[in-house]
Amino acid sequence: MAHEFLVTPGAFLAAGPELRDPNFAHTVVLICRHAEQGAYGLVLNRRSDFRAREVLAQHELFQRSELPLFVGGPVSLETLQILHRAPQHIQGGVELDDDLWIGGELDDVGRYAREAPLEAERNVRLFLGYSGWSPGQLELELTSGSWLPAPGSSRRVFQDDSAALWRQVVADLGPDYRALSNEPLDPEWN
Numbered sequence: 001m002a003h004e005f006l007v008t009p010g011a012f013l014a015a016g017p018e019l020r021d022p023n024f025a026h027t028v029v030l031i032c033r034h035a036e037q038g039a040y041g042l043v044l045n046r047r048s049d050f051r052a053r054e055v056l057a058q059h060e061l062f063q064r065s066e067l068p069l070f071v072g073g074p075v076s077l078e079t080l081q082i083l084h085r086a087p088q089h090i091q092g093g094v095e096l097d098d099d100l101w102i103g104g105e106l107d108d109v110g111r112y113a114r115e116a117p118l119e120a121e122r123n124v125r126l127f128l129g130y131s132g133w134s135p136g137q138l139e140l141e142l143t144s145g146s147w148l149p150a151p152g153s154s155r156r157v158f159q160d161d162s163a164a165l166w167r168q169v170v171a172d173l174g175p176d177y178r179a180l181s182n183e184p185l186d187p188e189w190n
Contacts, residue, residue, distance in 0.1 A: 007034050010097025013147040014169045017180060023074045026166045032102050036090055037085040039133040042072035044157055045165040052126060061110025067121060071130030081127040082109055085154050088113050122158060
């Protein structure tokens with residue numbers, strides 16, 4: 001079941017069947033950077049129980065914000081990452097791929113969430129922490145089958161049902177992966 005895909009910013013990594021780390025089992029990571037110095041990305045399908053108003057309570061623009069927070073990975077959980085597809089509302093982001101930006105002005109996110117809350121929820125994701133790999137680590141994990149590279153899609157990043165994302169991304173890899181996409185989180189549940 002070899003599947004080749006260049007892992008560049010904007011690409012997805014779906015956790016492979018051998019990846020049992022609870023931080024990553026059945027996750028989809030969006031690659032934000034992949035270079036000789038290492039790689040970093042954001043877990044897309046680990047929604048937290050927190051809202052922006054709880055975590056950013058000291059920030060006036062977020063005191064009533066219902067924007068959900070996601071856990072981007074186990075590294076630096078005290079940091080906030082912004083992912084969006086609203087460059088007309090949020091300045092300062094870096095384009096990862098067509099229609100997808102990382103970073104930007106937090107005040108712009110707050111104003112957008114306050115002025116158009118439903119629209120902002122469809123176009124902005126806030127993440128606590130991130131996923132990181134040291135130099136050569138991601139390549140080793142790709143070779144071992146820990147990750148299944150897949151083309152990224154901003155539509156998938158912002159879909160409502162983030163819990164179904166892993167199954168959808170794996171199924172999209174083709175017929176050889178359809179059975180894997182139905183695998184339970186714990187194989188002993190079979």
